Amino acid sequence: MNALGVVIAVVTVAFVAAAGVYVTAWIDLVLARAVAGLEMRPLDALIAPLRWAAATALKARSTTERPDAEAWALAPALLAALAAVGLAAVPLAPGLLAADVANGIVLFGAAMALVVVAVFLQGWSPNSPLPMIGGYRFIAQGLSYEIPLAVVLIAAALPARSLAIAPIVTSQEHLWNVVRQPLGLPLYLMAGLGLAFWGPLALPEGQDLAGGSSLETSGVSLVLWRAAQLLVLVAVAAMGAAVFLGGWLGPLLPGAAWMILKTVFLLVPLIATRHFVARVPTERYVIVSWAILIPLSLLDVFAAGIQALVAAR
Amino acid sequence: MILNITFWAFSALAVFSGWRVFRADSMVRAAYWLLVSFAAVGIILVLLKAEFLGLILILMMGGEMTIMAVFMVAFMMNPAGLNPMTMVHRHRIAIVAGVVSFLAIAALGLFARFPVARAPVGVDPTRRLGVELLGDSMLVFQSAGVTLLAAMIAAIAISSARGRYGDADEGSVEPTQLVPAADAGETAEGTQPIVGGRQ
Numbered sequence: 001m002n003a004l005g006v007v008i009a010v011v012t013v014a015f016v017a018a019a020g021v022y023v024t025a026w027i028d029l030v031l032a033r034a035v036a037g038l039e040m041r042p043l044d045a046l047i048a049p050l051r052w053a054a055a056t057a058l059k060a061r062s063t064t065e066r067p068d069a070e071a072w073a074l075a076p077a078l079l080a081a082l083a084a085v086g087l088a089a090v091p092l093a094p095g096l097l098a099a100d101v102a103n104g105i106v107l108f109g110a111a112m113a114l115v116v117v118a119v120f121l122q123g124w125s126p127n128s129p130l131p132m133i134g135g136y137r138f139i140a141q142g143l144s145y146e147i148p149l150a151v152v153l154i155a156a157a158l159p160a161r162s163l164a165i166a167p168i169v170t171s172q173e174h175l176w177n178v179v180r181q182p183l184g185l186p187l188y189l190m191a192g193l194g195l196a197f198w199g200p201l202a203l204p205e206g207q208d209l210a211g212g213s214s215l216e217t218s219g220v221s222l223v224l225w226r227a228a229q230l231l232v233l234v235a236v237a238a239m240g241a242a243v244f245l246g247g248w249l250g251p252l253l254p255g256a257a258w259m260i261l262k263t264v265f266l267l268v269p270l271i272a273t274r275h276f277v278a279r280v281p282t283e284r285y286v287i288v289s290w291a292i293l294i295p296l297s298l299l300d301v302f303a304a305g306i307q308a309l310v311a312a313r
Numbered sequence: 314m315i316l317n318i319t320f321w322a323f324s325a326l327a328v329f330s331g332w333r334v335f336r337a338d339s340m341v342r343a344a345y346w347l348l349v350s351f352a353a354v355g356i357i358l359v360l361l362k363a364e365f366l367g368l369i370l371i372l373m374m375g376g377e378m379t380i381m382a383v384f385m386v387a388f389m390m391n392p393a394g395l396n397p398m399t400m401v402h403r404h405r406i407a408i409v410a411g412v413v414s415f416l417a418i419a420a421l422g423l424f425a426r427f428p429v430a431r432a433p434v435g436v437d438p439t440r441r442l443g444v445e446l447l448g449d450s451m452l453v454f455q456s457a458g459v460t461l462l463a464a465m466i467a468a469i470a471i472s473s474a475r476g477r478y479g480d481a482d483e484g485s486v487e488p489t490q491l492v493p494a495a496d497a498g499e500t501a502e503g504t505q506p507i508v509g510g511r512q
Contacts, residue, residue: 003315068339101368103364103368106369107368109368109372110368110369113371113372113376116379117348117378120379121345124341139383142379146376147466290469
């Protein structure tokens with residue numbers, strides 16, 4: 001283990017994460033204004049996310065009666081760290097990858113599985129009813145998206161016969177997984193929306209709970225919480241681009257450029273759901289997930305397994 | 314150097330958080346201290362080159378501890394799980410059992426002869442461990458795993474989508490609890506009694 005290498009990797013991930021969060025906030029803002037039919041000067045759109053962050057961070061922090069202060073402070077940091085680990089597992093170009101592990105898909109899955117803990121703690125620790133309902137809601141939501149997420153990722157890893165991300169990318173040289181496994185990407189994106197509690201699946205923070213799990217959060221914690229949520233979206237889009245859209249593979253442009261383009265290509269529709277799709281009731285989401293999405297994802301992995309067996313002949 | 318520091322730091326974290334589990338005054342805190350302990354052990358496994366095992370341990374425990382916390386809170390008197398409670402009962406037995414098991418493990422660590430043979434380079438530890446643990450029974454275990462998974466999903470799909478007395482998202486009511494249509498009279502639509510029988 002090389003100390004300098006570790007430092008460089010951490011700094012790079014932090015930089016990429018910050019850039020990703022900023023771009024995501026900007027896309028969301030542009031979409032929101034466009035949907036509302038508001039005019040906006042380009043410079044304003046570039047500054048607005050930073051202005052919001054500065055204004056929110058400078059506000060006095062409110063607190064509740066007897067909160068679990070440590071867990072409350074930890075939750076946004078935990079979410080940001082998990083999203084950063086997920087992002088670190090994604091290779092930007094051949095060999096250009098912060099967390100070069102043999103089980104990259106499992107690392108990503110482990111980080112994403114702990115997102116439930118972060119959101120639950122965020123809702124539970126303020127000792128306040130609406131956030132707590134949001135936290136408990138997210139557990140039901142987590143149990144519903146986690147299985148399709150894990151299963152479609154396993155299916156995508158099957159043709160590569162490897163759990164590392166780089167072989168999964170190179171295994172798509174002739175045919176991208178989005179074509180080879182048509183169920184994979186839609187199921188992955190739906191699970192990703194649940195993971196980032198975004199748009200139609202913003203159930204723990206729904207308006208019916210007046211903001212839910214982050215209702216009582218304010219100041220720097222709220223800024224970090226929003227940034228971490230956006231970072232989860234970025235990590236989901238980046239992993240989707242690597243695993244389903246052939247990652248860095250592409251003509252003319254350098255690999256990293258293709259990777260960024262494909263990530264943004266997935267990021268835009270993910271962000272847009274917040275402005276075009278209504279929020280789904282929790283019960284309906286849980287039922288649809290268990291009765292339809294999980295069987296479909298199992299179908300996906302069985303089909304991928306049969307394909308892999310046939311290819312091995 | 315970095316490896317050693319990391320190992321000792323996460324070992325200390327595993328022991329410390331294990332101790333905090335029993336000092337926590339709420340089920341949720343106890344469950345998550347236990348998760349911290351498991352995650353630290355998972356990272357030690359990664360350091361020991363058992364990368365897959367370590368990561369899978371963290372992956373599984375993340376969901377597991379959350380579910381455990383929810384069940385514990387659901388079965389407890391204070392539903393929020395924030396009121397103080399104690400994790401330690403029957404102190405005398407607990408102390409004796411703790412000391413005896415600590416001594417047993419410490420004795421094992423001090424006196425057992427561990428193999429010193431270095432593993433050959435390029436060995437896949439996950440594969441070797443799987444073969445070592447399951448051997449010829451691999452196919453049986455894999456089939457049992459898939460069967461169990463299918464059974465679990467079927468059970469949950471059956472219970473969540475349509476209960477015996479109606480859709481789960483509409484609030485299932487046993488037929489005998491329902492007001493017969495003729496008796497309902499002035500009862501407005503959608504105000505069926507949930508408990509209390511005929512009225």
